[in-house]
Amino acid sequence: MSEIAQDSRLRGNSIQNVFFIGIGGIGMSALARYFAKNGKHVAGYDKTPSRVTDGLQKEAVSVFFDENMELLDPGFFQKEKTLIVYTPAVAAENKWFVHFKEKGFLLKKRAQVLGEITKGKPTLAIAGTHGKTTTTAILAHLLKESGVKLTAFLGGISENYHSNILLEGEEVFVVEADEFDRSFLQLSPTMAAITSMDADHLDIYGENEQLQQSFRDFANLLPDPEKLFVKNGLPLRGKTFGVDDNADFSAKNIQIKNGRYEFDLQTPTGLETGFKFALPGKHNLSNAVTALAMALDYGVSPKDLISALATFKGVQRRFTYRIKTNDFVLIDDYAHHPAEIDAVHQAVREMYPDKKVVAVFQPHLYSRTRDFSDDFAQSLAQFDNVLLLEIYPAREQPISGIDATFLLNKIQHQNKKLVDKTELFQEIKKSGCPVVVMMGAGDIGEEIQKIVKAYNYAPPQL
Numbered sequence: 001m002s003e004i005a006q007d008s009r010l011r012g013n014s015i016q017n018v019f020f021i022g023i024g025g026i027g028m029s030a031l032a033r034y035f036a037k038n039g040k041h042v043a044g045y046d047k048t049p050s051r052v053t054d055g056l057q058k059e060a061v062s063v064f065f066d067e068n069m070e071l072l073d074p075g076f077f078q079k080e081k082t083l084i085v086y087t088p089a090v091a092a093e094n095k096w097f098v099h100f101k102e103k104g105f106l107l108k109k110r111a112q113v114l115g116e117i118t119k120g121k122p123t124l125a126i127a128g129t130h131g132k133t134t135t136t137a138i139l140a141h142l143l144k145e146s147g148v149k150l151t152a153f154l155g156g157i158s159e160n161y162h163s164n165i166l167l168e169g170e171e172v173f174v175v176e177a178d179e180f181d182r183s184f185l186q187l188s189p190t191m192a193a194i195t196s197m198d199a200d201h202l203d204i205y206g207e208n209e210q211l212q213q214s215f216r217d218f219a220n221l222l223p224d225p226e227k228l229f230v231k232n233g234l235p236l237r238g239k240t241f242g243v244d245d246n247a248d249f250s251a252k253n254i255q256i257k258n259g260r261y262e263f264d265l266q267t268p269t270g271l272e273t274g275f276k277f278a279l280p281g282k283h284n285l286s287n288a289v290t291a292l293a294m295a296l297d298y299g300v301s302p303k304d305l306i307s308a309l310a311t312f313k314g315v316q317r318r319f320t321y322r323i324k325t326n327d328f329v330l331i332d333d334y335a336h337h338p339a340e341i342d343a344v345h346q347a348v349r350e351m352y353p354d355k356k357v358v359a360v361f362q363p364h365l366y367s368r369t370r371d372f373s374d375d376f377a378q379s380l381a382q383f384d385n386v387l388l389l390e391i392y393p394a395r396e397q398p399i400s401g402i403d404a405t406f407l408l409n410k411i412q413h414q415n416k417k418l419v420d421k422t423e424l425f426q427e428i429k430k431s432g433c434p435v436v437v438m439m440g441a442g443d444i445g446e447e448i449q450k451i452v453k454a455y456n457y458a459p460p461q462l
Contacts, residue, residue: 020044022087115186128195145308281347338375362440392442
């Protein structure tokens with residue numbers, strides 16, 4: 001196992017226990033699985049149960065949902081043998097956090113730990129305000145299916161592996177590089193991609209220019225600037241990728257057959273033909289091109305990549321079909337930024353050009369809703385019907401005057417409504433739309449399970 005910091009307590013095998021504050025987070029749970037796989041005693045706290053925490057508990061990881069420490073194994077209170085990993089979203093007054101901090105335990109942010117795990121190892125990192133999770137999952141799948149012994153930390157649950165981590169070996173690490181809290185600056189990438197640089201996380205960065213600078217700083221971490229891949233049109237120097245354009249790597253001759261893309265890949269050395277890809281939307285096609293470019297640069301043959309890409313199933317909550325029949329479709333997506341909503345809209349119109357679509361959206365964060373309210377309103381107005389849930393606050397306290405009604409009033413649409421979760425199923429049915437898209441980064445994912453159950457839908461057995 002890799003050394004995870006220069007602190008003397010982390011050299012060798014002195015750390016036996018790892019406790020996570022916020023273990024239910026997608027990045028935190030991947031780290032928890034990594035340490036458990038490497039023989040460490042792992043436990044953690046989170047505010048609420050979820051499918052992620054359920055999965056961890058099935059893997060013999062103890063998870064606590066209150067701040068009572070009495071049930072924690074005494075071994076975790078051995079300061080010299082325990083590492084505490086915490087999410088930057090944890091409340092400063094959290095009792096677990098306060099206790100371990102006051103007692104002088106070794107505390108590290110998730111990003112610091114990930115940075116130390118991958119330090120000194122070949123590391124392929126994917127950054128971007130949108131697209132990084134799917135691109136990371138595609139790249140990890142391409143490499144694994146091509147026989148590369150990798151460890152991959154994903155920002156979502158892979159539909160191929162039903163996990164957010166791949167543990168095949170340490171020939172190379174594939175990681176999602178998160179810009180939130182400038183976390184990606186803890187990494188030491190040897191190859192990197194930047195999929196997008198749209199304004200976001202202004203509660204952290206203040207101004208968009210500061211966010212842009214953080215991406216430039218991330219790019220400058222590469223020891224070889226020739227190992228940077230950037231979306232065509234971004235203000236960065238690197239090898240470019242795109243869709244049906246003049247980028248260094250670009251999807252060409254694109255067709256939709258049997259509900260999936262078929263395309264050729266233009267590269268700096270020629271045209272590689274015969275790729276097939278099942279995820280809808282031009283944004284996902286761009287993600288696939290990004291992953292293919294990085295895999296080719298890593299040394300994988302085009303032949304292996306063609307067969308590997310055809311078997312990629314996607315990432316949960318990224319244009320995931322929860323119900324799919326001839327008469328009715330329910331799509332689940334993590335979209336929580338206007339650009340992501342636009343991408344989902346493009347994809348759903350491409351797949352269902354003649355059907356009416358109702359968008360169910362749960363805004364995420366008061367600050368994001370405030371900062372991008374006009375853009376959210378414009379993006380949502382593209383759908384035939386809009387059902388809006390109340391803002392999911394996550395780590396934030398309320399902001400005066402900012403709520404779902406504030407956003408609803410900005411949406412120029414006659415078929416719009418603010419709904420309570422208890423009314424959601426009936427309102428979806430009342431809309432009469434044969435295509436439903438449910439979007440958001442909060443707990444709307446849990447609500448989708450209730451909607452599927454209410455429809456009494458059982459997916460076909462494959």
